Amino acid sequence: MARSSLILLLLSLVYLGCDAISPASNFIKASCSSTKYPSLCIQSLAAFAPSIQQSPRQLAQTALSVSLDKARDTQAFVSKVNKFRGLKKREYDAIKDCMEEMSEGVDRLSKSVQEMKHMGQAKGQDFLWHVSNVETWVSAALTDENTCFDGFAGKALDGKIKASIRGRVINVAQVTSNALSLVNQFASEQ
Template structure:
């Protein structure tokens, strides 16, 4: 019996080696999939940076890639909403700055709402096909496109030199980041829709 076990030892070690290699190859394949997919976005470096942390979740699934990109976009929008909310409580704001910040808070709230609906729609569509798939994707693309216009609408409130300064620069930086990850998410969703 002991000899039989010893004869099996190399086979067991070989199988463990193969399983270990497959496990370590999976993240590499996922990372390569993310890099290749991100090439079709407007901000490929940001795309890779923001999605690489989720390689094991995304694996090589275009749908999981789209869902993850959209979730990243939603998280960034929620962070920006919190940031802008805090700015409204900042002391020493000029009346026009306060008004512009309040407008931006309304815009980012709309963005969060639209991206939340898009995340839910993408998750709930399951394995939809044909007209059902087109309907879900149309909703998602409409909401995301509307969310992308919010950045410009916010910054319109800061037009004019009198509002140039740190507040405007910080708000612009936050909205630009939201716009970039949202643009990337839309590109990946469109890519998923075309391949579906």
């Protein structure tokens, strides 16, 4: 009898715990539904539901941070690939160009994250100025990420290196696109 009461109590606590998380999860799902890559948006932000709660500002801030982390990881990966022996000159040049683009993208995303953090409770023209900076830098980072892969065009560079870099860069670009969408949503609600 005591055991079944304990199980019932634990199930009740789990149910209440899920119910407490549900509004934040629903908020993330609803917000992500208007992004270009909603499934990826939900997947990349779901773990942060407790800190996001139902705050559009925190959602945009977290999305930017996730994008920055992924961009840094991709930048590090491309840097490691650049050290492989036996790269063709064209591969080396494409990787070098990609590293430069990813570095610029990381810098711009980092500025965006800092701008969001320092925005505070800005209102009116001050708010619009901060948001405009964030939107500009995130848009430029998205361009950098897409440009990173331009040097790999054509069949001459097809192979494992191209495929591995492409997969990572596409993921970063998609996460960044979602972050930009969430920043735009946040800005439109103010």
